Structures are given as structure tokens and as C-alpha cells.
Amino acid sequence: QAKAQGRKGYHFYQPELTEQARERLMLEALLRDAVLQKELFLEYQPQFDIASGELVGVEALVRWTRPAHGAVAPTRFIPLAEECGAIVEVGEWVLKEACATMARLIAAGEAPPKMAINISVRQLEHPGFAAAVGDTIRASGVPAHCIELEITESVIMKASAAIERLQELRAIGVQISIDDFGTGYSSLSYLRRLPVDKLKIDRSFIDDLDGGQDNGAIVRAIIGLARSLNLATVAEGVEHDFQLEFLRRERCDVVQGYLTGRPMRDGELGQLVRRLGVAANDERGGVPLTA
Ligand code: C2E
């Protein structure tokens, strides 16, 4: 009787689980295909110097559109890709594509000063990673100092060879920024030893800046910490004027968010660079801090 109950339970729950597992396996398989089938593309989100209003760079963000299904959010497929290992292929494609775009924009005189590219832990763990990055950048003809790699704080904490790998990457000439900073519990002594150039303040702390009295405490603390370690600060996910004003007062260096520019395709980016370049030549003071 008990056994029958168990079986009944088993039969009751099994279909739901397989459904989920099947969808996952399917997405993973499709994702590997996506690279080959050219279903991935990149968008670029502008970053502006808060004090001068100048465009200082863009962040490449991967997009996946499944035929007959539509867009799959990166917050959904990147974690899957990391689990199944497909992130290595996806990551290689992203690096190549971002460098190719940068090379094309440089040739057209429409390039932003810098291209930031997200790197995941599976890539960083690979012993040959820095050499591969060097090869890809060299083959593209883009100067290494135009490339910046973003690595999330939690990843740096997880990867045992992180410091060594970051040193190798920096030796190539690329810059390194810590993404989603403030969410990964780095100890201050560890942070001091990390060969990095920038901290990107996680969006969640920017969201908390609702104009109230104490809500800026964490953002203020991160900016102060960065300053004392000689690191630049980038605020991500800035959507409102009051957030930007707070960041300006606290002397955060760079802003990235919907307020100043949404992620866009490379053609639109080229036009933006042209427009800002012309504006900057026309009247220096009138450079708009927006895309
Ligand atoms: P991230 O690196 O922290 O990227 C910033 C995310 O915030 C992007 O989401 C961007 O579209 C979004 N964002 C920018 N400004 C605003 C804003 O003002 N408000 C709000 N609400 N959101 C804003 P997206 O494109 O969905 O990417 C999510 C995450 O997926 C990224 O977070 C990154 O961790 C990962 N990702 C994206 N592209 C790649 C990639 O090529 N490789 C790897 N390994 N991860 C990637």
C-alpha cells in the first residue's frame, strides 16, 4: 500500500521535473548551435565620464534571438551556458565579435575609446585563457589598451588562480574591472592585492539611491574605497537624474545606465560617436551626457 502511494507520488511529480530538465537540455543544445547558426549578436551600452560628459567607452552585451521564439534574456541563458560549459564557445564568439566591431569602428573613425567585455569564471579558469585573449586581440588589430575585461566580484572570489590569471591578462595590456562590485564579499586585503583598474558599483546599490538621507552610504563607501586604492569607479544601472546628481557630488568617475544610453547595435553606436564627436568640436561646453 505504502509502495503504491510512493509510486503514485513518483508518477505525479516526475512529469514536471522531466519537463524542466528537458527544457534545460534543449536550451543548452540550442545554445551550442546558436553560435554556429549566428543567432547571437552584441549590443553596446555607452559609458560617460561624469565630470566632462565625454563618451569613454561601451560595454558589449550578448543577445540571443531564437528563430520563431524571440529573445532569450542573458540573465537566463548565461547561467545555463556557464553550467553546461557552452560559455567557453559563447565567450570566444563574444570576444571575437566585440574586437571585430571595434576594428571596424576604428577604421571608420567612429570608435568609442574603449570596449568592455564580460568574462565568466569558466573562461578565467582556463590556463590558456590569457594567451587566447592576446591572440584574438592581436588578430583583430585593435590596440590592447582599448579593451577592458569585466569580471564579476563573486567570480574573482571563486577562481583560485584569479590573481595569476588577471596578472597575465594585464601583461597583454588590457584593463580589468570588477563587475557587480559590492555583492561578492571581497575582503579588503584581497582587494588590495588584485591587479585591477576599476570597480563597477552594482546596480542594486544605485537602485537604493532613492533620494533619502542614508541610502547613499554604501555607494559613498565604495567610491571612497576605490579612491583610496587608486581605482576608477563606474556606476551601473543609472536611470534617474537624482542618482546621477548624487554620483556627481560623490565624484564617481563614470556612469552607465538607461538614463544616459541604452544598449544599441553597432551601426547606431557609430552614429552616436560621430554625433558626439561633431558636438565636441562645435562647442566644448555643450557635450550632452546622453546617447
Ligand atoms: P552586467 O555585466 O552587470 O551588465 C549590465 C546589465 O544591466 C545589462 O543587462 C544591461 O542591459 C543592464 N542595464 C544597463 N543599464 C541599466 C539600467 O539603467 N537599468 C536596468 N534595469 N538595467 C540596466 P543584460 O544585457 O540583460 O545582461 C545581464 C548580465 O548578463 C550582465 O550583467 C552580464 O553579467 C551577463 N552578460 C551579458 N553579456 C555577456 C557576455 O557576453 N558574456 C558573459 N559572460 N556574460 C554576459
Ligand code: MG
Ligand atoms: Mg558587465
Ligand code: MG
Ligand atoms: Mg555589471
Ligand code: MG
Ligand atoms: Mg550587474
